[in-house]
Amino acid sequence: MRGKQARQRALGLAVVLHFVRTGFLPLHAVESPPPGALACTSCHHLDGVALPSLRGFSADQIATAMRQFRTNERPATLMNRIAKGFNEEETNAIAIWLAARRGKQ
Amino acid sequence: MRLSSRRHLLKTMSAGALLLAAPAVAQGRAKLIVIGGGFAGASLARGAAKGKIDVTLIEPNEVYIACPLSNLVIGGLRPLIDQRFSYGRLVADGVTLIQEMAERIDVAARQVLLADGKALPYDRLILAPGVDMRFDALPGYDEQAATVYPHAWKAGAQTNLLRAQLAAMADGGSVIMAIPANPYRCPPGPYERASLIAHYLKTHKPRSKLILLDAKDQFSKQSLFLSAWKTLYPDHLEWVGLSAGGKVTEVRAVDKTVISEFATYRPTVANIIPPQRAAHIALVSGITDRTGWCPIDPVTFESRLAPHVHVIGDAAIAGAMPKSAFAANAQAKICLDAVMRLMNGEAPLTPKLINTCYSFLSPQAAISVAGVYQPANGVLAEVPGSGGVSASHAPASERQAEADFAHAWFRNITQEAFG
Numbered sequence: 001m002r003g004k005q006a007r008q009r010a011l012g013l014a015v016v017l018h019f020v021r022t023g024f025l026p027l028h029a030v031e032s033p034p035p036g037a038l039a040c041t042s043c044h045h046l047d048g049v050a051l052p053s054l055r056g057f058s059a060d061q062i063a064t065a066m067r068q069f070r071t072n073e074r075p076a077t078l079m080n081r082i083a084k085g086f087n088e089e090e091t092n093a094i095a096i097w098l099a100a101r102r103g104k105q
Numbered sequence: 106m107r108l109s110s111r112r113h114l115l116k117t118m119s120a121g122a123l124l125l126a127a128p129a130v131a132q133g134r135a136k137l138i139v140i141g142g143g144f145a146g147a148s149l150a151r152g153a154a155k156g157k158i159d160v161t162l163i164e165p166n167e168v169y170i171a172c173p174l175s176n177l178v179i180g181g182l183r184p185l186i187d188q189r190f191s192y193g194r195l196v197a198d199g200v201t202l203i204q205e206m207a208e209r210i211d212v213a214a215r216q217v218l219l220a221d222g223k224a225l226p227y228d229r230l231i232l233a234p235g236v237d238m239r240f241d242a243l244p245g246y247d248e249q250a251a252t253v254y255p256h257a258w259k260a261g262a263q264t265n266l267l268r269a270q271l272a273a274m275a276d277g278g279s280v281i282m283a284i285p286a287n288p289y290r291c292p293p294g295p296y297e298r299a300s301l302i303a304h305y306l307k308t309h310k311p312r313s314k315l316i317l318l319d320a321k322d323q324f325s326k327q328s329l330f331l332s333a334w335k336t337l338y339p340d341h342l343e344w345v346g347l348s349a350g351g352k353v354t355e356v357r358a359v360d361k362t363v364i365s366e367f368a369t370y371r372p373t374v375a376n377i378i379p380p381q382r383a384a385h386i387a388l389v390s391g392i393t394d395r396t397g398w399c400p401i402d403p404v405t406f407e408s409r410l411a412p413h414v415h416v417i418g419d420a421a422i423a424g425a426m427p428k429s430a431f432a433a434n435a436q437a438k439i440c441l442d443a444v445m446r447l448m449n450g451e452a453p454l455t456p457k458l459i460n461t462c463y464s465f466l467s468p469q470a471a472i473s474v475a476g477v478y479q480p481a482n483g484v485l486a487e488v489p490g491s492g493g494v495s496a497s498h499a500p501a502s503e504r505q506a507e508a509d510f511a512h513a514w515f516r517n518i519t520q521e522a523f524g
Contacts, residue, residue, distance in 0.1 A: 039458060043513075051510060078473050084492075
């Protein structure tokens with residue numbers, strides 16, 4: 001009997017771990033933001049008004065702006081220097097995270 | 106699968122999920138202690154509390170007085186009261202605040218020893234103590250001399266003293282500023298301060314002059330500063346670099362004398378910025394190396410000398426990252442994430458960090474330096490191709506925009522760190 005319970009427990013835990021890995025269950029591990037994302041809010045409060053706020057910007061808009069800063073297509077005092085530190089993939093991950101994080105600060 | 110075994114499985118699952126849902130950090134079993142409530146420590150403590158982590162902040166002062174923008178106070182352009190931040194918001198967010206001086210860390214026993222004799226155990230310790238002025242490095246410049254010739258390199262009474270001395274000085278007086286070799290807190294800070302003192306002299310005491318005695322030949326944003334000074338303050342500011350004999354070798358506060366490698370000065374007002382090191386507690390707890398600063402792992406900010414102690418902010422050797430409020434705040438966020446992962450048994454992620462420092466050239470004009478950093482060969486290194494300083498031939502409107510951004514940045518970062 002004990003052995004059966006232990007087996008069932010082990011099975012349950014395996015299922016849970018599988019769902020956590022596949023993202024089916026809410027993620028209970030530490031939800032780390034993508035590299036670089038955390039530094040953005042030192043200037044760009046997501047819900048505030050100080051500096052250009054990112055309020056109302058979609059992930060696509062943020063990623064596009066960063067891409068244009070990186071290639072100097074968009075004029076900037078400073079963001080062109082920051083944007084060059086991130087590649088396309090990193091920029092997209094940050095943009096998605098920032099857009100999703102609005103209202104949660 | 107039969108219904109009963111499914112039910113049993115669900116029950117087992119929810120119990121398992123609960124276990125996974127409650128990492129040690131969130132349950133309050135793990136003890137996280139932060140020493141120091143500056144930009145690094147306050148940012149980390151507040152971030153942890155907002156993430157429902159049990160966190161204790163040890164900070165003896167009731168109020169934090171911020172250094173960024175304090176050069177505007179010295180230039181007579183901003184009241185010191187605007188630099189003050191309380192810890193009330195942190196406490197409201199769930200930070201346990203202990204208003205005591207942390208004396209020493211017992212690394213082996215994982216305890217913080219307080220001035221009142223209490224010992225606080227920790228699982229992870231965040232050490233963010235900032236810097237101490239080295240009163241043993243420049244002959245004649247000790248704590249007593251600092252009451253005559255302020256360093257004003259920690260905002261507060263020293264800031265007010267320098268401001269008061271400048272305000273009391275008669276027109277025609279001379280001002281000396283001594284600038285140390287690297288590394289020290291806020292690399293472009295002395296040159297911003299020089300700009301704003303020169304602005305004050307030009308505006309209010311036009312027969313006066315500021316001489317900078319520098320222990321180095323290269324400095325942050327150098328060409329931008331030198332070109333701005335030539336245009337804005339040709340008669341009020343002179344910079345003497347190391348190779349021109351600019352290094353100050355002795356200070357005689359009683360005789361009101363400052364001696365450099367090249368000359369002897371008798372200034373009306375002198376601002377002596379001495380060499381610095383990590384604050385006392387890091388030194389006495391064996392967390393500094395022979396440079397006087399704290400070596401760290403660039404991924405987790407964990408001390409190279411003391412396991413389970415993480416050092417952030419000005420006290421840390423952060424490779425290419427300068428000692429700035431922006432860097433301290435950025436490091437706090439990365440360090441908190443790494444500590445949460447470590448406490449939860451997960452591998453820390455390789456971070457990317459950003460720094461931005463604005464410097465005022467005048468009330469209406471500012472320049473900036475920015476950088477993006479990542480771990481490389483065991484240190485934090487600049488991401489190749491990123492970062493740099495403001496454009497050298499920018500129109501006044503762009504310098505004005507950066508001055509506006511500097512004020513907005515300060516409002517924003519202090520709101521994030523202190524609420």
